[in-house]
Amino acid sequence: MDGLRDTSPSGSPRECLTAGSEHALLALYYDELRRLARHTLRGQAGRITLQPTDLAHEAALRLIGSQAAHGIRDEGHLLSLAARVIRTTFIDEIRRRRALKREVHVVTLWEDCAAAPCAATAIDMLRFDDLLGELASFEPEGAQVVELRFYVGLTMAEIADTLGISERTAHRRWHSARAWLLHALRDS
16 A cells, blocks of 8 residues: 555546546545445444554455446545545444454363353364364374264264274274363363
């Protein structure tokens, strides 16, 4: 965006677009984008870490890529479109951050998942998946039992049947894998 501010645009939004210079248009109105971003973010300190400059940059990128930008009639239309783009960019950021907060799901590492105690271990599913991959690197059979148990929901008898092993072996692999996962989770 620094390159955009270095240009010295002149003329109306329509003239900039007719000349095919979306960059000149944004350079002309970049300060206005920042003002709109600052206004949008006022009162959000502590709740969101997005800075006005970041919001203005993201909105500018979206505005350049927008088909609606090519139909801008005048300055009012441009600012209206810019305000909409800044708002949707801001809302998208809030949704993204809320979605990140929802990434933590309760995963129970107990023999009978339905009978797990209330103190089930809550972990980030992405972290759990990383640990499962690590487990698979040195104990692939145990990782396979965990996958069948968590992701498919099979019972130990069904896991044993699926893998062609005894139910006792399935239990041993489950206990071993579960112990390693719990230890790894405590360490992280």
